Amino acid sequence: MSLLILVFWLSLFLAFGWFALRRLMSYLHIFQQEEYDGGRFVPWLVRTGSVDRKLTLAVILIVAVRLFVAGPIASRVALLVAFVVFALLEKDPRKRAKKRLVLTTRARRILVLAFGLAIVEAAIVSLLLPQFVILWLLPIQLIPLNLVLGNLMAQPIEARVQRGFWQEAHDKLGALKPTVIGITGSFGKTSAKHILGHVLELHAPTLLTPGSVNTPMGIARVVREQLTGQHRYFVCEMGAYGPGSIERLCRLAPPDIAVITAVGYAHYERFKSLDTVAQTKLELAEAVAARGGRIVLAQPILQFEAARAFVARHGALTTVVGAGEGADLTVLAIRQTAEGLEVDIAWQGEQYTIRAPLFGEHHGMNAALSFAAAAVMGVPIENILLALRTTPQIKHRLEVKHEPSGAVLIDDAYNSNPVGFAGALAVLDLFRTPAGRRILVTPGMVELGAAHEAEHARIGALAGAHVDVLLPVLPARIEGMIAAYRAANPAGVVQPCDSFALAQAWLRANAGMGDVVLLENDLPDLYEAKLSL
Secondary structure: OHHHHHHHHHHHHHHHHHHHHHHHHHHHHHHHHOOOOHHHHHHHHHHHOOOOOHHHHHHHHHHHHHHHOOOHHHHHHHHHHHHHHHHHHOOOOOOOOOOOOOOOHHHHHHHHHHHHHHHHHHHHHHHHOOOOHHHHHHHHHOHHHHHHHHHHHHHHHHHHHHHHHHHHHHHHHHHHOOEEEEEEOOOOHHHHHHHHHHHHHOOOOEEEOOOOOOOHHHHHHHHHHHOOOOOOEEEEEOOOOOOOHHHHHHHHOOOOEEEEOOOOOOOHHHHOOHHHHHHHHHHHHHHHHHOOOEEEEEHHHHHOHHHHHHHHHHHHHEEEEEOOOOOOEEEEEEEEEOOEEEEEEEEOOEEEEEEEOOOOOHHHHHHHHHHHHHHHOOOOHHHHHHHHHOOOOOOOOOEEEEOOOOOEEEEEOOOOOHHHHHHHHHHHHHOOOOOOOEEEEEOOOOOOHHHHHHHHHHHHHHHOOOOOEEEEEOHHHHHHHHHHHHHHOOOOEEOOEOOHHHHHHHHHHHOOOOOEEEEEOOOOHHHHOOOOO
């Protein structure tokens, strides 16, 4: 009998462990997208109500049945079955998600520690208080918090590992000595990186940080694994997640050239004020100036006192790009055609026309900034202009695709800022046909903080002039945008969608020949998902 009891308790323990592991991966998927930041992950749990309900209800029912019908053995068998069933029902975010869970070394470390905590909690309940089945709710509900605790426990190990990777990358850059071009900005930095990187690649061997990689460990990995002695240039996107973050990146990869694209509301909720955003972006300029390098910045940034003060101190090192008086490279005109952009510029007493097969007038400034950066680095003007003519479309950033249905898809899924959104709406008109509709699919923008309502209302009103059918994804978070659109275009159609998958289904069933569809931003799972637990 004692052997049977031991086997049963072991089975119950294993069943819970299996469930806990699968549930931990569901939460780790979101925790990873929140950059392992417990200060953001816990509020997400509260905001979305992503706590266990179904298994909790099952445990409560088991306890209730035990009180009136079944005995203790039957209730524990039912609990074991419940753990197995809910483990089987748990989705695997490594296989089924828009941005899938990646079990990096860090993620595995956090997962193992969190799993260990869950097992200890289950052991306390099952071994010390076996008669109280209701207490199993504690290890069930503590699962997401175990990830936060596991991350805190892993910090000393993680810090030591990161220091090693950081130092290895830093030393490699110091030994190989490529020209390091740092690019930052509230928006436009990834696009400017790809445009400038393409120009430099046709001039000399060049390494770019891929996609939107712009964090210390992401940059360190690229340097460690891909940088070689053949590379003359290293174009490095530098992301800002708070004051001091770019300064730390500049210590990792000391920059020789700085390109600052914009100061705006992207990630505004992290900074609280645009002045703080400007000061943080200028950390890149200060690092380059300290090395006697060259700084290229967009003229609108000069509306901030910190930028004006920097230019006053380092005007000889700074190239200002813009349409206003006093710009070193003057943008005379930007024209959008069905073949791409044409940007008329004045540079060092001469006028040139940049032609690039890109869409969205805001890319005109990115092209002009790239021209200026390449020019101050000594790339011949004719080579710059020739390279810009062959710039490849930037994936998911106003990438124009012709669909088998006959519709034109403008893929701007990786965009989430007010300036880019406005520019994308204008592109809808470029591909409009007399018989077709202009369709906008969007969940809106993120991380705008206090500017969320005002910016969405402004974009909604602008969409009224460019959009015939609006598919708002997760409409509850952009009600102001929808209301502004309806006010600006009473004849417009609004088709709310609770998920991007439902919007895609609508497009498959309804979009066709002559229609032009703008996919503006595609939220990661942490914004769209509400775990059904």
